Amino acid sequence: MVREDGKRNFALRESDGDESSVFSGNTPRQAALKAARRLDPAASEDAADRTELRLREKGTDKVHIYDGWAWHESAPDDKPDWMPDEITEANVSKQGIEHLDE
Numbered sequence: 001m002v003r004e005d006g007k008r009n010f011a012l013r014e015s016d017g018d019e020s021s022v023f024s025g026n027t028p029r030q031a032a033l034k035a036a037r038r039l040d041p042a043a044s045e046d047a048a049d050r051t052e053l054r055l056r057e058k059g060t061d062k063v064h065i066y067d068g069w070a071w072h073e074s075a076p077d078d079k080p081d082w083m084p085d086e087i088t089e090a091n092v093s094k095q096g097i098e099h100l101d102e
Contacts, residue, residue, distance in 0.1 A: 003024075006026055007024045007025060007026055008024065008025065008026070008028075008031075008057060009022050009024050009031075009057075009058040009059075010022065010023050010025070010028060010031040010032075010055040010056065010057055010058065010064070011055065011058060012035050012053065012054070012055055013054040013055070013056050013063065019056065021035070022058070023035050023055070028055060028057065028064040028066075029066075029092060029094065031055055032053055032055055032066040032068060032092040032094075033068075033090055033091070033092055035053050035055065036051075036053065036066075036068030036069065036070055036090035036091065036092050037070055037088055037089075037090040038070075039051055039068060039070040040070070041070040041071050041072050041088045041089075042069070042070070042071045042072070043071065043072060044071055044072075045069070045071045045073075045089070045091070047071070048069035048070060048071045049069060050067040050068065050069045050093075051067070051068055051069065052065065052066070052067060052068075052095070053065070053066045053067070053068045053092065056100070061099045061100040062097055062098075062099060062100075063097065063098045063099070064094070064097055065094070065095040065096050065097065065098060066092040066093060066094055066095060067092065067095060068090060068091070068092045068093075069091060069092075070088055070089065070090040071088070071089055071090075072086050072087070072088060072089075073086070073088075073089045074086060074087075075087050
């Protein structure tokens, strides 16, 4: 279901079908990036382990499947005062879409 501001809600599905968190975004990838930032970050992008993220679009039977990974990186030189010196970056790669039979 699309909200008035154009964003859609995506529920993060566990392997047992539990939906623990909800992420919003204009696209499924935007929500997957938000979910990937919550993963345990590695020291670098090359050392990061990929984790499968399954996001069900609320109001539909579509499950968007992504591989996601996160890593620590130094903050940019022109960072604002409130930003820490080390930040978490994330990336995702779409694997496909499944439809639920429920």
